[in-house]
Amino acid sequence: MKYSNSVSFLVYGRMALFSDPITRAGGEKCSYQVPTYQALKGVTESIYWKPTLMWYIDAVRVLKPITSRSEGIRPINYGGGNTLSIYTYLTDVAYQVKAHFEWNENRPDLANDRNENKHYFIAKRMIECGGRRDVFLGTRECQAYVEPCEFGSGKGAFDDLPELSFGLMFHGFTYPDENGKNLLQARFWYPKMRNGVIEFCRPEECPVIRTVKKQKPKQFSEGKNLTCCDFLAEEAGYNGMDAKTV
Incomplete structure (x- = not known):
């Protein structure tokens, strides 16, 4: 499906860590072979985001071969001191991402x-600038870079691979202001990569959804924790407006 507000960009970096939650129970971290929906949503929100809208990731294209390496890490214990863990990272990654945004109907206060x-x-200008905030792939130590691209352009490592399945995989979190139920939920699905492209299902279409905990969304009120800036865009004009003003 095509959307009028669809954007596409290239995100790449020296390494990535899209943690499999099964491996984290013992303190280790092992990356999935491909990025999760939630990780790519986080990348897109680092480029540009406001609580008025919700980003939906439509597809990701894997451009480089899937390779990994393991490193010994000394994370800090909650009780003080350090421990030793093994983290398994993806190396030399590059992805083309296609996404669009929709209004967050659970935020009538931002209508x-x-x-x-x-x-x-x-959003288009922020992609050209490399993102409004720091971009990383999965974890903070995996710094990434963003630039505009045409989705599907160029040669990819898996263009000739008809289909590759990854089994049950974490899709993302649904936050209370996204589902309107005052619940934090975790979603799982069964992704398939066809000719290097993974087309994501919508969050509400995930076959496995589990409730993590009860949680209320943050409330915004003008004059307290919300600055009314929608009128600035109308006064300055959409094309000539400085991105820092909004």
Whole structure:
């Protein structure tokens, strides 16, 4: 499906760690072979995000061969001191990502900020600038870089591979202000890569959804923790506006 506010970008880095939750119970971290929906959503939100909207990841294209390496890490214990763990990272990664945004209908307090042109053009400019905030792939030590691209362009390592399945895999979290149920939920699905491309299902279509805990969304109120800036876009114009003002 094509969306009028769809964006695409290239994200790449020296390493990535998309943690499999099964391996984290014992203090170790082992990366999935491909990025999760939640990790790519985090990358997109680092490029540009406001609570008015929700980013949906439509597809990811894997450009380079899947390789990994393990490293000994000394993380800090909660009670003080250090321990020894083994983290398994993906190395030399590059992905093309296609995403679009939709309004967060569970945020009626931000309805005045629903200006599609404003958010779309700011997002495009932020991609050209490499993102508004630091971008990383899975964990903070995996620094990444972003630049514009045309989704599907160039040669990919798995273009000639008809299909590859990854079994049950973590999809992402659904936060209370996204589901309107005052619940934090975890989602799982069965991804398949076809000719190097993984097309993500929508969050509500995931076959396995589990409740993590009860949680209420943060409330925004103008004059306290919300600055009304939607009028700035109208006064300054969408194309000539400085991105820092919104």
